[in-house]
Amino acid sequence: MSGTQLPFEHKMSAHCETGTLSSQLAFHGMELSEALIFGIGCGIFFGYFNNKRFAFPTFIVRSKPGQIRKNLTKRLGIKFETETFKTPQQAQEKLDALLAKGIPPATQVDFFFMDYLPQYLRVHINVHFINVVGKSEGGDYLISDCYYPKIVELAKESLQKGRFAGGSMAPEGFLFYPTFIPKEFDFEKAVRKGIKKACFNMLKIPIPFLGIKGMRKFANHITEWTKLAIDAEDLSHQVSKINILLEDQGTGGAGFRFMYATFLKQAAEILKQPELVDFSKRMMDNGDKWREISLMAARMGRNRDLSVEKLREVGALIHERANVEERFFKELAKVVK
Amino acid sequence: MKEKDLISDYKVQKYILYAEKNDGSYGTVEGGSYIIENDLDDFWHKKNHLEKSLRERLLKNEITPIYYFMVLEEMTVSELASRAGIAKCRVKQHLKPGKFATARVGDLQKYAGAFNVPVANFFQMVLTSNDQNSKYHFYHQEEAAKDRYSIAQTATANAVVILTKVEEKA
Numbered sequence: 001m002s003g004t005q006l007p008f009e010h011k012m013s014a015h016c017e018t019g020t021l022s023s024q025l026a027f028h029g030m031e032l033s034e035a036l037i038f039g040i041g042c043g044i045f046f047g048y049f050n051n052k053r054f055a056f057p058t059f060i061v062r063s064k065p066g067q068i069r070k071n072l073t074k075r076l077g078i079k080f081e082t083e084t085f086k087t088p089q090q091a092q093e094k095l096d097a098l099l100a101k102g103i104p105p106a107t108q109v110d111f112f113f114m115d116y117l118p119q120y121l122r123v124h125i126n127v128h129f130i131n132v133v134g135k136s137e138g139g140d141y142l143i144s145d146c147y148y149p150k151i152v153e154l155a156k157e158s159l160q161k162g163r164f165a166g167g168s169m170a171p172e173g174f175l176f177y178p179t180f181i182p183k184e185f186d187f188e189k190a191v192r193k194g195i196k197k198a199c200f201n202m203l204k205i206p207i208p209f210l211g212i213k214g215m216r217k218f219a220n221h222i223t224e225w226t227k228l229a230i231d232a233e234d235l236s237h238q239v240s241k242i243n244i245l246l247e248d249q250g251t252g253g254a255g256f257r258f259m260y261a262t263f264l265k266q267a268a269e270i271l272k273q274p275e276l277v278d279f280s281k282r283m284m285d286n287g288d289k290w291r292e293i294s295l296m297a298a299r300m301g302r303n304r305d306l307s308v309e310k311l312r313e314v315g316a317l318i319h320e321r322a323n324v325e326e327r328f329f330k331e332l333a334k335v336v337k
Numbered sequence: 338m339k340e341k342d343l344i345s346d347y348k349v350q351k352y353i354l355y356a357e358k359n360d361g362s363y364g365t366v367e368g369g370s371y372i373i374e375n376d377l378d379d380f381w382h383k384k385n386h387l388e389k390s391l392r393e394r395l396l397k398n399e400i401t402p403i404y405y406f407m408v409l410e411e412m413t414v415s416e417l418a419s420r421a422g423i424a425k426c427r428v429k430q431h432l433k434p435g436k437f438a439t440a441r442v443g444d445l446q447k448y449a450g451a452f453n454v455p456v457a458n459f460f461q462m463v464l465t466s467n468d469q470n471s472k473y474h475f476y477h478q479e480e481a482a483k484d485r486y487s488i489a490q491t492a493t494a495n496a497v498v499i500l501t502k503v504e505e506k507a
Contacts, residue, residue, distance in 0.1 A: 012351075012353050013353055013365070014352070014353040014354065014355060014365065034365075035355070035364075052413065052415065053413065053415060053416070054413065055411050055412065055413045055416075056411075112453070113453070118350070120373070120377060120380060120381075121350070123411070124410060124411075124412065124416075124420075146353075147352075149351065161450075161453070165420060166419045166420040166421070166422060166451070167412075167416050167419045167420040168416060168419065170419070233383045233386060233387065234387075236379075236383065237380075237383050240372060240376065240379075240380070243371070243372045244372060247370065247371065247372070248350075248352070248370050248372060248373070250352075252353065252354055252355040252365075253338055253354040253355055253356065253368070254338070258338055258354065258355035258356060258363075259355045261355070261363060262355045262363040262364060265362075265363045280363065284338070284357060284363070287338060288338055291338060295371065298371060298372045298375070298376060301376065301379075302375070302376050302379050
């Protein structure tokens with residue numbers, strides 16, 4: 001069996017979902033930057049989860065996986081063919097059929113089974129997105145993963161396990177590719193809507209652990225972590241994870257805040273509203289402060305400096321961020337009205 | 338974040354970051370991971386320590402192999418139940434040393450799929466000369482390099498049988 005590789009331009013990017021969307025659209029002839037996709041799809045978010053579904057309290061800094069793609073469809077009219085499968089066999093047949101037709105689909109996988117990544121990165125997260133761009137001679141798949149510098153081969157067994165890992169947000173072999181891209185776009189309307197929805201998500205969702213409320217809950221609850229951890233090393237691991245979640249899980253730095261600042265700068269030009277440049281700068285400064293929190297968490301984790309007082313200090317810094325972001329999004333909502 | 342403040346000589350893990358570039362525009366720059374560059378040794382230390390303490394408890398029959406892997410993989414009972422396709426109440430039973438013996442081979446195969454280990458590894462610990470569990474996936478390359486022997490496990494057509502080969506390194 002001879003190998004095939006579609007002429008797919010591999011590009012590294014900060015985040016897997018937006019990066020995959022950006023390169024999928026590029027393959028079908030539409031250039032849209034990752035930051036713009038993130039902004040229009042209103043990816044920026046915050047949520048703090050402290051329930052039985054998680055082994056330890058955790059937080060998110062982005063909207064629900066898949067939401068960005070749905071928002072792109074809603075706001076720009078780009079249509080995607082999406083499909084989930086009952087059996088791995090069906091999923092593989094469909095993937096092969098698409099590749100034979102010259103379409104490189106994006107698929108959802110469990111990060112753990114991406115064998116080409118180093119071991120310490122491979123954790124069980126069901127919401128990683130990759131592009132499948134061809135097949136090797138041995139029947140394995142060629143993957144364009146935006147966290148990896150080049151197109152890489154992945155054993156077909158690993159891809160299948162990754163696509164059919166169970167658990168929360170199980171991929172079920174999910175794949176998607178664009179089928180219709182309109183010739184003209186109303187970017188102004190889309191960007192405006194994206195910003196408005198982001199402001200709504202951060203300020204007005206009436207659930208006490210989402211948006212700014214989630215940030216405050218996180219800030220208040222972090223001192224309780226000492227009671228929840230099994231021992232000092234476990235607590236150190238969990239505190240270090242604050243850094244990982246903010247910086248290392250494909251956020252572009254500071255929990256997507258830098259990416260959103262970049263989007264706002266582009267939005268200022270699209271909406272012809274120069275005042276947004278100032279907002280963009282404020283978001284960049286806000287990101288710097290988030291980065292200080294994540295660096296502090298990493299150092300605390302390493303030095304086992306994990307007293308309640310120290311965690312309270314982190315909580316106070318997060319409270320400060322909540323206040324700053326609340327003011328920021330309230331003012332932003334008024335500007336884009 | 339400004340591009341000039343970014344330390345770009347991180348070697349272990351490269352990331353794309355967003356920052357203020359030197360010309361004042363905002364966009365992507367190549368950066369690295371602070372925590373991986375500085376704290377990876379501490380991460381391995383914590384992971385290996387956790388593995389050893391769980392192993393001790395497992396050998397004393399205080400916990401079951403399912404519990405051992407579940408904690409190492411940072412899964413909850415419901416996450417494991419969903420990944421393995423076994424009812425939550427059954428998984429809870431399999432976490433008790435007294436009840437583990439009631440698990441069916443079919444159940445064990447499902448667990449093995451969820452943890453991505455061979456079924457045989459629920460009943461044995463393949464230790465290296467560094468006293469590491471070589472079949473625990475966090476047995477990392479640095480440790481493997483120190484070992485005199487390499488241990489390879491290959492799957493066979495029989496789902497419950499695995500070939501374990503120990504070879505002296507050249």
